[in-house]
Amino acid sequence: MVKRFYVDQYVDQILAGNRVVLSRAITLTESKLPADQELAQQVINRLLPYSGNSIRIGITGAPGVGKSTFIEALGNYLIKQYQKKLAVLAIDPTSQRTGGSILGDKTRMPVLSTQPNAYIRPSPAGTSLGGVARYTRESIILCEAAGFEIIFVETVGVGQSETAVHSLTDFFLLLLLAGAGDELQGIKKGIMEMADALVITKADGANQEKARLAQAEYQNALHLFPVPPSGWQVPVQLSSALENTGIGEVWESIEAYVQKTKQNQHWEKKRQQQNLYWFHQTIRQTLEERFFTHPDVAKQLKAKEQAVLSGQLSAFAAAADLLNLAYK
Amino acid sequence: MVKRFYVDQYVDQILAGNRVVLSRAITLTESKLPADQELAQQVINRLLPYSGNSIRIGITGAPGVGKSTFIEALGNYLIKQYQKKLAVLAIDPTSQRTGGSILGDKTRMPVLSTQPNAYIRPSPAGTSLGGVARYTRESIILCEAAGFEIIFVETVGVGQSETAVHSLTDFFLLLLLAGAGDELQGIKKGIMEMADALVITKADGANQEKARLAQAEYQNALHLFPVPPSGWQVPVQLSSALENTGIGEVWESIEAYVQKTKQNQHWEKKRQQQNLYWFHQTIRQTLEERFFTHPDVAKQLKAKEQAVLSGQLSAFAAAADLLNLAYK
16 A cells, blocks of 8 residues: 655655655555545645646657667667656556566666656556546656656557547657558558657668668658648658667757747647646546446446447437436 | 427338428437427337448548539439439538528539439538537438438538548548649548548549549558558549549449448448447437536536636646536
8 A cells, every 4th residue: 555645745745856755646646545536636736836847758659669769768868968857657558567567667668767867657557548648647747846857658558549648748759660561550640640750760770771761751641741730840750779879869859849839839739728638538538437337327338239239229219228327 | 390290100101202201300300309309219210120221421522622513423323324312411510501501402413403313401500510410320310211222421511520421421432632732731631541432523624634643642642551441442533523534433432342341241340330439429428418518517617627728727626626516
C-alpha cells in the first residue's frame, strides 16, 4: 500500500522537486479507492497553477522502430546539451505489466534511467485506454509542478492510443522505419495526419539509401495534404541512434515548432482545445461507465448485442430497451 | 401534419411498394412527438425482417465536384440498363432547407426525379448529425422493405457526415475533381481512407489530360497505404456526365466489390459491425442528450467550460462537478 500524506505535504514536496513524493502522488491518481481519488484531485487542483510550463512531446511508432533507443538518445542529448529536466511517461492500455515494468524501463533506456535529471514512469497495468489517458494527463500536471521542462509521452501499445497521446501533447513525433516493400505498413493514415514530425530511424550504414528514398516518399505523401491549422510544415527527418546522428536536428524542429506556434497563438489555442476535449471526454466516459455498470444493463447487454448482430432487433430499438432499464 | 395509419397499414402498404405511405413512414421517424416515435419504431421493427437486401452506396465529394450530376447519370443508367429500383437519400446536417427541398431535388436531378423507379428523399431540416444519421438508417430499412434494390446515401454537407455515411453504407464512393494545384484540397485524409472507389468527375474535353494525371497521382497515393480488411483494391476511375462516359465502369466496380466481399464474408461482417456501432452510438448519444439537457447541468455548463479554458479548473475536476449535479 502507498503511504499517504496530507495535501500540503504533497504540494510542498512536489513543488520542491521531491520525486519520491511525486511518484506517490502519481500512484494516488491511479488508485481506485474513492478516498485516494479525492485526495489526488485536491493535490492536482492545488498544483494546477504551477503546471503547463513544459513542452509535451508525444512519441509513437510501430514495434521494432526503435522507440526506446530513440527516446534514450534524445533524452540524453537534452540532458547533456541543455541540462533539461525530462520526464518520460508511457501509455500502454494493453499492458499486463505490474511492478516489474520499472526494471523493464531500466533495460529499455539504460543510460537515461540512471540520469538524475530524468524521471521515467511506466503506465499502470490493466486499465482501459480512457483510464490511462486520464492518469497520464494528471501525471503531466504533477511532473510539470515538480519542475520537469520536457515531457515525453510514449505510446507502447498500437492503435487507438495515438489519438489519446495526440490530445495530451504539444508536439507529436511519428517514428518510421525505411522498410522493404510498403513504406506505410501498419501505420494508419490517421496517425500520419496527427504527426508534427516524421523521423525515419536506423538511417545508417546500408540502410542510409533506403532511408533517403523513404524520406522523399513521405515528403511527397505529405505534400498531397493541406497545411495544418498550426501553419507548421511537417518535416521528414533521418536519425540513427547507432551513429548518433539526426537527434539534434529533431530537437531543432521541435524548438522551431514551439517558437512558431507560440508566436501565432496556435500553441495556447491547442492546449485550450485539449482541455475542453478532456472535459467532454471525461463526462462521456463517466456517463458510459455508469450506464454499462448498471446491474440491469450489464445483465442484458450481451443478449441485446446478439439480437442486433443477428438482425432480430434494430440497433435503435435495442438501445432504447437498454436505456429504459437504466432510466425507469 | 402527417396523416397516421395503423402499424399494419404502414407495414402492408410499404411491403406493397406504396411510396406515399413510405414517405409518410419516413416522416414519422423524423417526428419529435413521442407517440410518433413509438409508432415509427413498431413499423421499423415489423419491417426489419424484409430489409437488408439492397446495395447501400455512400456518395460524397466537395461542393462543385458534380455530385448531383453524377447521381443523376448513375441512377438513370441503373434504371435504364438494369431496371433497378433506386432510392436516393441525402444527409445534410447543416441544412436549413424545409419543404422546398423536394423542388431542389427536382432541379438537381431533373430526369431521375421523374423516373417511376426512383425515389428521392431529402434530409430533414434543422437536425443534428446524430439525428440525421438515425433517420437515414431508418429510411434505408423502410426503403428496402418497399423493394428498393439500390440505395444512394448522399452527403450534402461536408466534414463529419462522411463518417456517418460510411457507417451506413456498403460501398463508399468519393468523387474528386482534377483541380489546378493541390489535388487533395479540402479532402481530409480520413475520407480517402474510407473510400471504396475514387471517381474523378468532369473527365472530358480539355480536362481529360488533367484528369488522367490526377488519376495516376491518386493511384500512387493509395498504393502507399495498406490493403483494407475487405481485401478490396480501391480503384481510381474517370467519369464524364457531359460525354456520359465512365458511368458503367463505376457500376462494374461496385458489382465486383459486392461479389468479392460477399464471397469473403466481409459484406456480412461489415453490416454486423455497423449495426453494433449504431447500437452503441445510440446509447452514447442518448446518455449525453439526457445529461446536457439536465436543468442544473445546462445552467452551469458554460461557466465550467470557461473555468477549464482559463486554467482555473482541471478538465477532470470540472467534469466531476457537473456529473455530481446530475447524479446527486
